[in-house]
Each structure stands twice: as C-alpha cells, then as structure tokens.
Amino acid sequence: MQNKKTWKKLAGWAGVLLFWLLVWQLAYRAVGRDLLLASPLAVFQRIVELGATAEFWRIIGTSFFRIMAGFLLGLVVGSLLGAITFRSRAIYRLVQLPMSIVKATPVASFVILALIWISGKNLSTFISFLMVAPMVWSNVDQGLRSADPQLLEAAHLYRLSRWQTVRAVYIPAVLPYFLSVCRVAMGFAWKSGIAGEVIAIPKDAIGTQLYDAKVYLQTTDLFAWTVVIVILSVVIEKTLTLIVQTIARRWGGAE
Amino acid sequence: MNIEIQNLCFSYGDQKVLRFINFSFDETRPVVLLGPSGMGKTTLLRAIAGLITPQSGKILGLTDKTRLSVMFQEDRLFPQMNVYKNLKIVRPELSRQEAARLLAELNLTDPQILDQLPRALSGGMRRRVALARTLVFKADAVLMDEPFQGLDSKTHAMALAAVKKHTRGRPLLLISHDPEDGRALEARIVTMEEITHDETRN
Numbered sequence: 001m002q003n004k005k006t007w008k009k010l011a012g013w014a015g016v017l018l019f020w021l022l023v024w025q026l027a028y029r030a031v032g033r034d035l036l037l038a039s040p041l042a043v044f045q046r047i048v049e050l051g052a053t054a055e056f057w058r059i060i061g062t063s064f065f066r067i068m069a070g071f072l073l074g075l076v077v078g079s080l081l082g083a084i085t086f087r088s089r090a091i092y093r094l095v096q097l098p099m100s101i102v103k104a105t106p107v108a109s110f111v112i113l114a115l116i117w118i119s120g121k122n123l124s125t126f127i128s129f130l131m132v133a134p135m136v137w138s139n140v141d142q143g144l145r146s147a148d149p150q151l152l153e154a155a156h157l158y159r160l161s162r163w164q165t166v167r168a169v170y171i172p173a174v175l176p177y178f179l180s181v182c183r184v185a186m187g188f189a190w191k192s193g194i195a196g197e198v199i200a201i202p203k204d205a206i207g208t209q210l211y212d213a214k215v216y217l218q219t220t221d222l223f224a225w226t227v228v229i230v231i232l233s234v235v236i237e238k239t240l241t242l243i244v245q246t247i248a249r250r251w252g253g254a255e
Numbered sequence: 256m257n258i259e260i261q262n263l264c265f266s267y268g269d270q271k272v273l274r275f276i277n278f279s280f281d282e283t284r285p286v287v288l289l290g291p292s293g294m295g296k297t298t299l300l301r302a303i304a305g306l307i308t309p310q311s312g313k314i315l316g317l318t319d320k321t322r323l324s325v326m327f328q329e330d331r332l333f334p335q336m337n338v339y340k341n342l343k344i345v346r347p348e349l350s351r352q353e354a355a356r357l358l359a360e361l362n363l364t365d366p367q368i369l370d371q372l373p374r375a376l377s378g379g380m381r382r383r384v385a386l387a388r389t390l391v392f393k394a395d396a397v398l399m400d401e402p403f404q405g406l407d408s409k410t411h412a413m414a415l416a417a418v419k420k421h422t423r424g425r426p427l428l429l430i431s432h433d434p435e436d437g438r439a440l441e442a443r444i445v446t447m448e449e450i451t452h453d454e455t456r457n
Contacts, residue, residue: 153306154331157323158345158392168333168344 038220046224060232062204063124067193070125071186074132079178081133082140092141099134107131107192111199120200124207127196128189135185136178143177144170179244186240190233256316256395257281258303258426262452263312265298272298273309278450279316280443282396285419285427287437290447296430297328299447300398303428317396324394326402330385332373338384339369345392357387360417362410379405386414396426403436415439 024040031037050056085092107127114126147169155165197207206229213221259279265272272295280286288296301307303314304325317323332341342354355366361383373381386402402418403411418429419440429436437444 150327150329150331151333154325154327154333157304157306157325158388159322160344164344168336172333172335 035217035219038223042220043223043227046220047227050224050228059204059206059209060228063194063197063206064232066122066124066205067128067189070128070130070193071132071189073125074129074185074189075136075182077129078133078136079140081137082144082174085137085141086144095137099137102130102134107195108199111196114196115200120202123200123202124193124196124205128193131188131192132185135181135188139177139181140174143174146177147173175248179248182244183237183240186236187233190229190236194229256426258314258316258396258428260299260303260450261313261315263299263302263309263314265295265302265307265309273302274451274453276312276450277452278445280426280428282424282426285422285429285440285442287434287440287442287444288428288430288447288450289432289434289437289444291432294447296447297400300325300400300428300430304398321396322392322394324389324392324397326386326389326397326399328400328404330373330378330381332381332385332388334373337370337372338376341373341384342388342391345388349391354387354391357391357417357421358383360413360420361387362413363387379407379410382406383410383414386418390417390421394425397422397428399427399429401430401432403431403433412439 021040028037028039034042081095085095110130111123111127114123118126151169152165155169160168194205194207194210197205198211199207201208201211206225209225210222213219213225257279258281260276263273263276276299278286288299290296298307302309303317304323305317332338333344336344338358339351339354342357343349351369354369358364358368363380363383368376368380368384373384376384382402382405386399389397389399389402399418403414406414415436416439418427427440427442429440429442431437434444436442
C-alpha cells in the first residue's frame with residue numbers, strides 16, 4: 001500500500017519532469033541557436049562528462065564546504081545573539097539596526113565590499129554567514145519570546161533550575177522557529193554563496209565555473225552547472241529536512 | 256505553618272478584584288474556597304503564590320524559601336517531556352514505580368502512560384497528570400484551582416482521596432465550585448463573600 005503510493009508519487013513526478021524537458025527541447029528547436037539556449041541532451045551529456053572528472057567533484061566539494069562553514073557559523077552566531085538579545089532589550093535595540101541593514105543590502109554590494117577586505121577564497125563563507133546570521137538571530141529571538149508565560153510560571157513555582165527551564169520551556173518554544181529558519185537560510189546561503197563566487201572568482205568554485213562559462217560563451221556549460229546547482233540544492237534541502245525532522249522527533253517538539 | 260492573608264486588595268486598573276480579603280489556613284485542616292466564577296478566586300490564589308503583587312495588604316507566613324505547589328486551571332505540562340519526566344523534573348528521586356502508583360490512584364492505570372507526551376493524552380488525563388505533579392512536588396503548602404474540573408464521578412472521588420492523602424500535614428487551599436469537595440476533604444469551607452471585609456462599604 002505504502003509502496004504503491006510512493007510509486008505513484010514518483011511516476012507523477014517523472015511525468016512533470018518529462019513535460020518540462022519536452023518544453024525545453026521545443027524551445028531549443030524554436031530558438032535554433034546553441035549559443036542562446038542549450039539543448040537538454042547536450043546539457044545532460046555535459047553533466048555526465050563533468051561528473052567523470054575528479055575536478056568536478058573537487059569544485060563541488062570545495063564550494064559546498066566553504067558555504068556550509070558560513071552557514072554553520074551563521075547558525076551558531078545567530079543563535080547566541082538571539083539568546084543575548086532575548087535577555088537584554090538594550091542590546092536588542094543595538095543589534096537591530098545593523099541586522100536590518102545587512103538584511104536589506106544586496107548580496108552583490110557585500111561581495112564587492114568584502115573583496116576589499118578578505119580573499120576571494122573565503123568570500124563565499126563570509127557571504128553565506130552574512131545571509132544566515134541575521135535570519136537565525138531574529139527567529140531565535142522571536143522563538144524565545146514566544147515561550148509560554150504559563151509554563152514559565154510553572155517552572156518558577158516548581159523551582160526548576162535555569163537549565164531545566166531552558167529544556168522544559170525555552171527549547172520547545174524556539175525549536176520550531178529554529179528548524180524552519182534553518183531550511184530557508186540554507187537555501188539563501190547556497191544561492192548567495194555561489195553568487196558571491198561568480199563575482200569573486202576564487203579557484204575551485206561552482207560560481208567560478210559559471211563565470212568562465214559566461215566569459216567563454218559556453219552556454220552548455222552554463223546550463224550544466226546550473227542544473228548541478230539545482231540538483232545540489234534539492235539534495236541539501238532534503239538532507240537538511242531529514243535532519244530537522246529527526247531533531248524535532250527526538251526532542252518531541254512539534255515540527 | 257499558618258498562612259494568613261490580611262486586608263489584601265488587588266485591582267486590574269480601575270477594576271477592583273480583591274477587596275480587603277482576610278482569612279488564614281494551616282496544616283491542621285484544608286480550606287476549600289467556594290464561590291461563583293469572576294469573584295477573584297484565581298486572582299487570590301495567584302497573589303498567595305506570589306505571581307502578582309497586591310496593591311495593599313499582607314500575606315503572612317510565607318518567605319522566599321517557602322515552596323508552594325500550585326495547580327492551575329490549565330494543566331501546564333511541559334510539552335516535550337513525557338509524563339514520567341514531567342513528574343520527575345519536580346521530584347528528582349521519583350521512581351517509575353512510584354509515579355505509576357500515584358497515577359493509578361488518579362485512575363490512570365495504563366502503565367504506558369508514563370512514556371507518553373502530554374499532547375497524546377486527553378484533556379482529562381492531562382489534568383490528572385498535572386494533579387499528580389502538584390502532589391509529588393515537595394512543597395510546604397499546596398494551592399489548587401479547580402483541580403477536578405471535567406472528571407467523571409468515579410475519577411473525581413479517587414482524585415479527592417488522593418489529594419486528601421498526599422496533602423495531609425500541609426496547608427491546602429483548594430478552589431472549587433462544588434461544596435461536596437469540601438465535605439470529602441473534611442475541609443473548612445469559606446466563600447469569597449465571607450472573607451471579603453470591605454470597610455469602606457458603608
């Protein structure tokens with residue numbers, strides 16, 4: 001029963017994919033110029049070609065780890081900052097302004113500015129950190145603030161220690177906020193990190209490959225790398241969702 | 256231990272909720288506080304528990320060190336802890352057997368309940384777990400706000416017996432709308448009207 005359902009879902013999904021591939025192919029026929037629009041088959045072949053090289057995996061690995069490092073750093077710093085601003089309204093007001101500015105500034109501005117300060121190699125880490133930290137900060141702060149005052153009263157009367165109160169009241173309150181922002185922030189980190197690479201063009205980076213493809217008018221490569229980025233996005237998103245669900249279940253909080 | 260409330264007044268803005276409340280209770284006999292809703296019973300309990308600060312009046316017999324066990328009208332169970340952990344967090348030395356025995360006294364006999372999360376239980380079950388938690392907490396005095404709401408008559412009777420047994424020797428103030436509760440607990444029954452002494456009334 002369960003199997004049959006999964007099968008049906010998968011078949012439906014394949015149908016949708018096939019439909020859009022067909023649209024792509026028709027569009028390619030209509031345009032008729034490989035320079036403007038690559039054919040799906042050529043892109044697929046290019047991906048297979050790329051996938052056979054060690055360099056491809058090195059580039060993906062390097063980009064992934066740099067962006068991931070920024071993401072994780074953003075999670076840690078954002079969470080700590082959220083905990084601090086929850087405790088102190090004065091610090092909250094102090095932090096709010098730069099955070100709002102960071103949130104409103106286009107990625108490209110940061111990339112160019114950051115290039116003056118730091119090497120292109122670390123840029124995607126910095127950029128993804130910059131995207132993630134403010135998002136995590138505001139969600140953690142909001143989540144802590146959403147802690148149930150009735151439960152806090154109970155915790156106070158039952159003389160729970162600070163750590164017990166954190167576990168019994170604050171973690172269940174903040175967890176849904178934290179987990180949902182994790183997923184959104186990961187997508188942002190990934191996309192903005194690669195956008196940063198396109199401008200900073202460090203060695204061994206997905207963004208650099210996109211840049212090269214553009215400079216040398218290799219439309220097929222551009223499409224191939226874009227497809228790779230999309231696939232990686234989906235894989236990362238799904239993996240993260242799996243981790244998130246495991247954590248949510250472990251802690252028993254509502255997802 | 257004697258808890259004495261003297262001339263306690265409390266208002267929310269312009270609305271006077273408590274006007275010169277005077278009464279006391281101790282470990283020798285429970286007190287059941289009766290009265291229709293909206294008379295400030297819950298506010299009085301919150302004031303005694305130190306959750307709100309009255310505008311005037313005194314509460315004698317309580318210090319910072321006094322441990323009060325309070326059962327609210329809401330169950331207030333910790334959502335991500337199972338039933339056993341919800342009890343254990345207020346009484347660290349409580350064993351699973353002891354927890355199961357106490358829950359059985361409240362007509363919760365399924366041993367699996369210890370491992371269930373509050374949200375998996377019905378409202379009536381959660382109330383009884385909250386009641387159990389109030390009873391296991393090592394407190395100097397116990398305050399309960401309508402603890403038996405929504406229980407069927409058999410469970411109600413069992414819960415009354417459990418409250419009587421586990422609060423013996425400690426001051427107990429229990430808010431109810433049912434005079435039968437007072438009789439079952441052999442309590443002194445007071446009403447909000449009796450304990451309100453508004454000298455400015457005349």
